[in-house]
Structures are given as C-alpha cells and as structure tokens.
Amino acid sequence: AQTVTQSQPEMSVQEAETVTLSCTYDTSENNYYLFWYKQPPSRQMILVIRQEAYKQQNATENRFSVNFQKAAKSFSLKISDSQLGDTAMYFCAFMKHVGHSTLTFGKGTMLLVSP
Amino acid sequence: GAVVSQHPSWVICKSGTSVKIECRSLDFQATTMFWYRQFPKQSLMLMATSNEGSKATYEQGVEKDKFLINHASLTLSTLTVTSAHPEDSSFYICSARNRDKGTYEQYFGPGTRLTVT
Numbered sequence: 001a002q003t004v005t006q007s008q009p010e011m012s013v014q015e016a017e018t019v020t021l022s023c024t025y026d027t028s029e030n031n032y033y034l035f036w037y038k039q040p041p042s043r044q045m046i047l048v049i050r051q052e053a054y055k056q057q058n059a060t061e062n063r064f065s066v067n068f069q070k071a072a073k074s075f076s077l078k079i080s081d082s083q084l085g086d087t088a089m090y091f092c093a094f095m096k097h098v099g100h101s102t103l104t105f106g107k108g109t110m111l112l113v114s115p
Numbered sequence: 116g117a118v119v120s121q122h123p124s125w126v127i128c129k130s131g132t133s134v135k136i137e138c139r140s141l142d143f144q145a146t147t148m149f150w151y152r153q154f155p156k157q158s159l160m161l162m163a164t165s166n167e168g169s170k171a172t173y174e175q176g177v178e179k180d181k182f183l184i185n186h187a188s189l190t191l192s193t194l195t196v197t198s199a200h201p202e203d204s205s206f207y208i209c210s211a212r213n214r215d216k217g218t219y220e221q222y223f224g225p226g227t228r229l230t231v232t
Contacts, residue, residue, distance in 0.1 A: 033219045043206065045159075045223035091158060095219060102149065103221065105158045 002027045002094050006106035013082045014114055020067075021077045021109045023092030029053075031097035034068065034075045039108075040088040048090070051075065053097070082113045118142055119211050121224035128199055128231055135195045136227045138209030144189035145211035149221070150182075153206045165192055189214070199231040 003026045013019035025034070036048040051059045051068050058066050063083075067076045079086055092106040118141040128134045138148060147166050151159040163179075165171040165186035173179045181203075183195040192211075196203055210223040 042225070043153075043208075044225045045208065045210070050219070097219075101219075102161055102164060103159075107158045110156075 002029070002096070002104045004092050004094050004104050004106035006090075006092055006109050008109045009107070010110045010112070012112045012114060013079075015082055015084060017082050018078060018080045019082055019111065021079075021090050021092075021111065023075045023077070023106055025073050025075065025092070025094050027073070027094065027096075029096050033095045033097060034066075035093040035095070035103070036064070036066070036075075036077045037091045037093060037105075038086075038088045039091065040085075045091075049077065079111075084113050084115065087111060087113045117213060117220070117222045119209065119222045119224040121207075121209055121227050123227060124225060125228045126230070128229070130200055130231055131198055133195055133197045134199055134229060135193055136207055136209075136229075138192045138194070138211070138224050140190045140211040140213075140222070143211075143213045143215065143222075145192075146189070146214040147212040148186055148192040149210045149212075150184060150192075150194050151208040151210070153208060153226075155206075159208060162194075196229065199229070201231045204229055204231045 005024045032053045034051045038046045038048045049061045063080045065078045089108045091108045093103045095101045120139045122137045150162045162177045163171045163173045165184050167186050167189050171184035186192040208226045210221050213220045
C-alpha cells in the first residue's frame with residue numbers, strides 16, 4: 001500500500017515571499033503520478049500541479065513548482081511570490097499509473113499567507 | 116470545462132432519516148466517480164469508487180448498506196446516507212474521472228455539508 005506523509009501541519013509565510021511544502025511517499029511502484037491539491041476555505045479541491053514519475057523534469061505552473069526526487073521519494077511544492085489567495089490547505093497525493101487507480105492523500109499542510 | 120457539481124451544498128436532517136446527495140459531471144462523461152468524506156481539519160478519506168452501470172467498490176470499514184451509491188449514468192452518481200445518525204455529520208466530496216482524458220484527470224465537486232440532528 002502507498003502512504004503519503006506531510007510532516008508540516010501548518011506553515012506561514014508573508015506576502016511576496018517563497019515557501020516550500022514538504023511531502024514524502026512510500027511505494028514499490030515505478031510508474032505513478034504525484035499531485036498537489038489546494039483546498040481554500042471554500043473547500044473546493046483545486047489541482048495545483050501534477051508530476052509524472054517517469055519525467056525527470058520538475059513540473060512548474062506559474063508561481064508553483066515542484067522538486068521531485070524519485071530516489072528519495074520526495075515531492076515538495078514551492079510557491080513563489082506568495083499571495084493572500086494562496087491561503088489554503090495543501091494536500092499531496094499519489095496515484096498509481098494503472099487503470100482505476102485511486103488517489104492517496106497526505107494529511108495536509110495548512111498554509112497561511114499574511115500581509 | 117471539467118466541472119463537477121454537487122447538490123445540495125448543505126443539508127440538515129433528523130436522526131433516523133435518509134438523505135441523498137447528487138454528483139454530476141456537467142461537461143464531460145465520467146467513467147468513474149469517487150466519494151470522499153472529510154472531517155474538519157483532516158484529509159479526504161475515500162469511501163467508495165463507482166463505475167457507471169456497475170456496483171460501487173467500498174473501502175474497508177465503510178458500511179455499504181448505510182452509504183448507498185448509485186452511478187446510474189455517465190454524468191450522475193448519488194450517495195444516499197440511510198438512517199443517518201449524528202456521527203454521520205461530515206463534509207462529503209465527490210470527484211469524477213473524465214473518460215476522454217486518460218486515467219489521471221480527476222475533478223472534484225464543491226462538497227456537501229451534512230448535519231444530522
């Protein structure tokens with residue numbers, strides 16, 4: 001079974017600063033996907049970024065980028081130029097690269113961006 | 116595109132009654148829909164996976180007779196909480212996988228807050 005660990009229950013950052021959220025996972029699979037989801041106070045889950053394990057290049061989406069270290073089973077999220085709207089719960093998630101796979105979520109990190 | 120809706124967004128029901136929550140994929144066909152439960156300040160717990168036209172697959176520890184899931188079409192899945200009790204109060208989230216987008220694209224509904232009094 002896969003496990004996803006987010007060791008930071010809460011993080012805070014000031015507007016315009018950079019913050020990194022940590023995520024480690026455990027799996028025996030070689031092909032899989034990793035995701036970061038954001039859940040703002042509205043509680044709508046929003047996909048932030050996705051990484052396919054077979055791709056060595058780290059995924060980036062505007063101010064969001066990941067540091068994917070496959071050997072270390074680490075998948076951290078870097079948010080640059082933090083904005084107040086980034087305040088949310090962030091979940092790291094894992095999914096096997098096979099049909100009918102399900103997402104395994106970490107416990108989440110609450111990020112608070114302050115002015 | 117890729118919008119998933121849930122109805123109702125908030126429901127209050129009395130203990131012992133049943134309540135139905137609908138999940139719809141508005142602009143795509145969903146091969147698979149998922150139902151999650153989320154307690155305050157906690158992560159999402161997968162309850163069950165449903166494929167259109169077949170029985171749902173429930174996660175260990177989830178009572179299938181209490182949480183009835185019906186995936187009647189490629190755009191609609193329903194979760195019925197039967198004989199609800201206060202401990203069933205929670206936030207329920209559905210998500211849907213787009214048939215045309217491969218195996219990893221999964222879109223989430225806005226959630227339904229259930230309060231059982």
